[in-house]
Amino acid sequence: MRVLVCVKRVPAPGARIVLNEDRRSIDTALLGFAVSPHEECAVEEGVRIVEQHGGSVTVLTLGPPEAEEQIRAAFAVGVHAGARIEAGPEDPDPVATARAIASAVQGLEGAAGPFDLILFGNESADSGGYQVGIRVAHALGRPIVSGIKAIEIDDGAMTVQRPTPQGAEVYELPLPAAVAVREGINLPRYPTLKTRLSAKKTPIELVTTDAAEGGQRMIELVPPPEDTSSVQILGDGPEAAAAVVDVVEQLVSL
Amino acid sequence: MSAFVFLVEHDRGAIAETTLGGLRAAREVAAAARLDLHAAIPGTSGDALADEVATHGPAGIHLLHHELLDDYGPDAWAAGASQLADSLGATAVAATGTDRGNEVLAHLAAVRDEAMVANCLTVSVGADAWEMTRVRWGGSLHERSSLTGDLKLLTFAPHAREPEPVGAGDASTATFTPTLDAVHATTVVRDRTETAAGVTLATAPVVVSGGRGVGSAEGFAPLEALAARLGGVVGCSRVVTNNGWRPHSDQVGQTGTVVAPDLYIACGISGAVQHWVGMMNAKHVLAINTDAQAPMVTKADWAVVGDLETIVPAILAEIDRRHG
Numbered sequence: 001m002r003v004l005v006c007v008k009r010v011p012a013p014g015a016r017i018v019l020n021e022d023r024r025s026i027d028t029a030l031l032g033f034a035v036s037p038h039e040e041c042a043v044e045e046g047v048r049i050v051e052q053h054g055g056s057v058t059v060l061t062l063g064p065p066e067a068e069e070q071i072r073a074a075f076a077v078g079v080h081a082g083a084r085i086e087a088g089p090e091d092p093d094p095v096a097t098a099r100a101i102a103s104a105v106q107g108l109e110g111a112a113g114p115f116d117l118i119l120f121g122n123e124s125a126d127s128g129g130y131q132v133g134i135r136v137a138h139a140l141g142r143p144i145v146s147g148i149k150a151i152e153i154d155d156g157a158m159t160v161q162r163p164t165p166q167g168a169e170v171y172e173l174p175l176p177a178a179v180a181v182r183e184g185i186n187l188p189r190y191p192t193l194k195t196r197l198s199a200k201k202t203p204i205e206l207v208t209t210d211a212a213e214g215g216q217r218m219i220e221l222v223p224p225p226e227d228t229s230s231v232q233i234l235g236d237g238p239e240a241a242a243a244v245v246d247v248v249e250q251l252v253s254l
Numbered sequence: 255m256s257a258f259v260f261l262v263e264h265d266r267g268a269i270a271e272t273t274l275g276g277l278r279a280a281r282e283v284a285a286a287a288r289l290d291l292h293a294a295i296p297g298t299s300g301d302a303l304a305d306e307v308a309t310h311g312p313a314g315i316h317l318l319h320h321e322l323l324d325d326y327g328p329d330a331w332a333a334g335a336s337q338l339a340d341s342l343g344a345t346a347v348a349a350t351g352t353d354r355g356n357e358v359l360a361h362l363a364a365v366r367d368e369a370m371v372a373n374c375l376t377v378s379v380g381a382d383a384w385e386m387t388r389v390r391w392g393g394s395l396h397e398r399s400s401l402t403g404d405l406k407l408l409t410f411a412p413h414a415r416e417p418e419p420v421g422a423g424d425a426s427t428a429t430f431t432p433t434l435d436a437v438h439a440t441t442v443v444r445d446r447t448e449t450a451a452g453v454t455l456a457t458a459p460v461v462v463s464g465g466r467g468v469g470s471a472e473g474f475a476p477l478e479a480l481a482a483r484l485g486g487v488v489g490c491s492r493v494v495t496n497n498g499w500r501p502h503s504d505q506v507g508q509t510g511t512v513v514a515p516d517l518y519i520a521c522g523i524s525g526a527v528q529h530w531v532g533m534m535n536a537k538h539v540l541a542i543n544t545d546a547q548a549p550m551v552t553k554a555d556w557a558v559v560g561d562l563e564t565i566v567p568a569i570l571a572e573i574d575r576r577h578g
């Protein structure tokens with residue numbers, strides 16, 4: 001099995017998101033960076049599939065040079081190869097992102113053979129467009145289902161499950177295929193010191209593309225209305241229990 | 255007048271809770287854009303919804319009939335909506351931004367090579383470009399965007415508008431049979447597993463949620479007891495699921511479940527934006543935290559400062575003392 005996983009570097013904000021003056025980006029001076037938990041699980045799923053069926057896992061990201069940090073984090077949990085599509089500090093729109101990824105995949109496949117499975121996150125953590133994976137799959141002529149929380153591969157065919165409020169829907173996809181997964185499909189492993197060290201040495205391929213833009217344009221970011229509720233402190237420690245039950249009694253019949 | 259198509263979402267005949275709110279948003283945008291609103295209902299199992307949909311103001315209702323539409327399939331639903339849009343000369347297609355709504359519109363966008371804007375809160379119609387505010391970061395940030403294209407594709411954030419019936423329901427209803435083939439069949443639901451119904455995290459009236467401050471899987475026992483006593487369920491933060499203390503199905507937040515209970519009790523949860531967006535629509539929030547400056551505390555309605563390990567049992571004891 002050859003598996004490809006697409007991940008996107010995003011800031012990891014804490015309690016509040018602070019905008020830069022240009023109102024087109026968020027202030028990351030004090031923030032760490034991450035990939036969406038959906039994508040972390042996609043990486044783990046790719047590694048598990050290859051552990052079970054043999055083969056290799058490649059991670060692909062479109063982003064600035066700093067995004068190699070996220071590729072190295074994937075190396076540290078078992079990914080074999082990595083590639084980065086050169087991009088500036090501002091995100092391309094989803095159409096351009098998907099075109100660039102599809103073209104990079106074709107390049108990687110031309111060099112080393114087709115990917116049997118391409119994994120995406122269900123949605124990116126920051127922009128949440130719910131579409132890049134689906135666009136890439138269509139461009140490559142592969143089936144894709146989103147929101148997946150279980151994958152089983154058997155003899156060239158794949159069964160995937162998507163949770164619903166009543167249980168789960170089951171889909172069967174022929175390989176090669178693509179799947180957009182959700183956090184919860186697995187519990188990602190932590191890197192070890194050894195894998196972290198070896199991850200520093202794995203080379204990362206650089207890809208350049210010139211994908212044309214689509215029709216969506218970001219104008220500016222807008223903080224949502226602030227929560228103005230002012231907290232009422234009911235007390236300190238267990239002595240506050242009576243005050244807690246006083247308010248709970250207003251809301252719940254006990 | 256040209257057409258604006260809204261895709262009505264249902265699961266084998268059961269209407270999706272947020273679809274009529276999206277239909278109302280579509281009605282308002284269609285009116286501003288001087289487009290006729292048409293509702294598309296995929297699959298014969300949705301036929302019975304036509305009467306209800308009609309009272310929400312579409313000019314036409316189209317029952318999309320094909321055996322590949324009888325159960326859900328993103329490719330097939332997108333192809334059906336796309337062909338209907340062409341037959342009506344539509345210039346816009348929308349749905350509510352649910353799992354299915356976003357998925358179908360993205361397939362439609364990919365096939366047509368058009369832009370698609372997910373989870374819009376407001377849309378203002380211009381001569382060429384439309385301008386929208388949309389949800390980012392699960393709701394902790396909004397974005398103003400513009401959208402151009404011959405076929406404008408978008409989804410409305412769930413609950414951006416609440417349903418509003420508008421009278422008689424004199425929409426014309428017609429059957430539309432799209433041409434679908436094996437390609438579309440690949441992603442149709444093949445089978446289902448059903449789990450026992452009960453109070454779910456998404457719909458529970460009370461959620462007692464625990465974070466890193468709970469300390470261990472065993473530490474959740476008093477939270478379980480409190481949730482049971484209040485007729486609610488247990489939720490948790492991502493730190494908790496990452497540590498394996500609770501299953502991911504209990505996680506509240508941007509990449510977990512979004513909840514809107516009457517009462518959300520946050521025990522040992524700091525209140526990171528990715529958690530907050532999952533519970534910000536709770537009617538009341540009670541925070542229990544050792545840190546009086548934790549964002550969850552300062553943004554809550556009520557808070558108790560201190561160790562949850564002693565506070566939660568004290569609350570249970572007080573309930574028992576008063577109510578037996």
Ligand SMILES: Cc1cc2nc3c(=O)[nH]c(=O)nc-3n(C[C@H](O)[C@H](O)[C@H](O)COP(=O)(O)OP(=O)(O)OC[C@H]3O[C@@H](n4cnc5c(N)ncnc54)[C@H](O)[C@@H]3O)c2cc1C
Pocket residue numbers: 011012013014034035036037125464465466467468490491492493494505506507508509510511521522523524525526527528529532542543544545548560561562563
């Ligand atoms: C893209 C992305 C998506 C994410 N999605 C989610 C998501 O869906 N859901 C989610 O929850 N997180 C999500 N996160 C993670 C999020 O950023 C936080 O890391 C997480 O919510 C923190 O969990 P916590 O509050 O339990 O832990 P902490 O932030 O460590 O907070 C622990 C709190 O417990 C208090 N405490 C400690 N001991 C006690 C005690 N004995 N009694 C009372 N209080 C005590 C502390 O004062 C502190 O406030 C996401 C992150 C990213 C980057």
Ligand SMILES: Nc1ncnc2c1ncn2[C@@H]1O[C@H](COP(=O)(O)O)[C@@H](O)[C@H]1O
Pocket residue numbers: 006007008009036038039060061062063094097101119120121122123124125127128129130131132133
């Ligand atoms: N810049 C990027 N680089 C690599 N993969 C991406 C990028 N943007 C989006 N993706 C992938 O596409 C998925 C859906 O993204 P989106 O359409 O933005 O919600 C993400 O979870 C990633 O797997």
